[in-house]
Amino acid sequence: MFDIILGSASLVLGYFTLLYIIALIKKDNSIVDIAWGMGFVLVGLYSLWLSPEMNWRLILVVGLISMWGLRLSTYILLRNKGKKEDFRYAKWRQDWGKYWVIRSFIQVFLIQAFFLLTIAYPILMLSQSTFVRFSCLDYLGLTIWLIGFYFQAVGDSQKSTFKNNPANKGKIMQSGLWKYTRHPNYFGESTMWWGIFIITLNIEHGLYAIFSPMIITFLLLFVSGIPLLEKKYDGNPEFQDYKESTIAFIPWFPKQNNRAQYH
Numbered sequence: 001m002f003d004i005i006l007g008s009a010s011l012v013l014g015y016f017t018l019l020y021i022i023a024l025i026k027k028d029n030s031i032v033d034i035a036w037g038m039g040f041v042l043v044g045l046y047s048l049w050l051s052p053e054m055n056w057r058l059i060l061v062v063g064l065i066s067m068w069g070l071r072l073s074t075y076i077l078l079r080n081k082g083k084k085e086d087f088r089y090a091k092w093r094q095d096w097g098k099y100w101v102i103r104s105f106i107q108v109f110l111i112q113a114f115f116l117l118t119i120a121y122p123i124l125m126l127s128q129s130t131f132v133r134f135s136c137l138d139y140l141g142l143t144i145w146l147i148g149f150y151f152q153a154v155g156d157s158q159k160s161t162f163k164n165n166p167a168n169k170g171k172i173m174q175s176g177l178w179k180y181t182r183h184p185n186y187f188g189e190s191t192m193w194w195g196i197f198i199i200t201l202n203i204e205h206g207l208y209a210i211f212s213p214m215i216i217t218f219l220l221l222f223v224s225g226i227p228l229l230e231k232k233y234d235g236n237p238e239f240q241d242y243k244e245s246t247i248a249f250i251p252w253f254p255k256q257n258n259r260a261q262y263h
Contacts, residue, residue, distance in 0.1 A: 001128050003050075004050055004128060005124060007046065008047070008124060009117055011043065012043065012113045012116055012117050013113055015035070015113070016032075016039070016110065016112060016113040016116075017109070019032055019035050019109060020104070020108075020109040024101070027085070028085045029085060029089040029093070029104055029108050030085050032108055032109060033076050034076045035073065036076075036116070037073040037076075039069075040116065040123075041065065041066045041069040043120045043123055044062035044065045044069075045066075047123050047127035048062050050127060052128075053130070055126065055127070055130075056131055057131055057203075058126040058127055058131075060138070060199070061122070061123060061126055061196055061200075062123065064145055064149075064196070067149070068152075071153060072152070075156050075160075087232060089108070092107075115215065115216075118211070119193065119215055121209055121211070122200040125200060125203060125205070125206065125208070125209055126199075126200060126203060129203040129204070132202065137201050137202050141197070142195065144195035144198060145192050145195030145196060145199075146195075148191030148192035148193075149188060149192055150188065151181075151184045151188030152189055153188070155177045155184030155185040156185050158175070158176040158177060158178065171238070172236070172239050174242055174246070180252060181246065181247055181250065181252070182230075182242065182246050182247070182249075183226055183248060184251065186225050186226060186249065187250060189216065189220065190216055193212055193213040193217075196209075197210055221249060226249070230243075
């Protein structure tokens with residue numbers, strides 16, 4: 001297990017270092033968001049390569065991770081095409097001043113490399129396990145993963161359609177899945193990793209993988225997800241009304257069904 005962790009860490013470190021160099025050249029740290037999903041795909045393929053036997057559970061999980069990672073990276077690439085650096089990274093660039101070069105490497109790229117490797121730990125565990133026939137846990141985990149994928153993919157698609165409509169400029173998305181949660185895409189990402197964790201429970205010591213979904217859920221709820229994004233809307237009265245009526249994460253019915261809907 002130590003060998004695959006060390007090898008994966010080297011792979012991820014090299015991947016994010018290359019991204020950092022590209023970001024310096026382009027003067028745009030936003031590329032790290034595009035590369036996030038693809039990083040998991042690389043770890044998954046590396047795990048398959050090092051797996052000592054044909055492990056159908058690992059193949060299933062790597063297939064799911066690859067579908068998610070490729071879709072997410074493609075979506076963010078198309079969304080960011082032709083746009084300036086994301087406001088979060090642009091602000092950090094301004095705040096860090098002359099130290100932005102080193103702080104970008106440490107606080108953007110190295111930290112994301114660490115979290116990617118940590119969240120991907122169930123994949124590494126599965127790669128070193130012996131395949132035993134599929135069980136109810138696999139089907140339950142797959143079902144939960146598919147629910148998460150639906151919320152992220154459909155939520156992203158709905159948001160993209162909404163923002164591409166000039167009539168919605170300056171408005172807050174409050175329809176579709178966004179009627180039931182302010183962040184269906186974040187909820188979906190977290191849910192997918194809980195599904196992977198449930199699949200990992202089939203193997204010995206699989207319970208240790210629980211810190212993977214716990215970490216991604218914590219990051220989305222309290223660190224780099226919801227807090228940073230919603231800070232952008234401080235002082236926006238429409239968003240404040242939306243915030244009061246719609247739950248932040250786990251989907252639920254809005255408090256006020258008669259509020260304005262935007263399509």
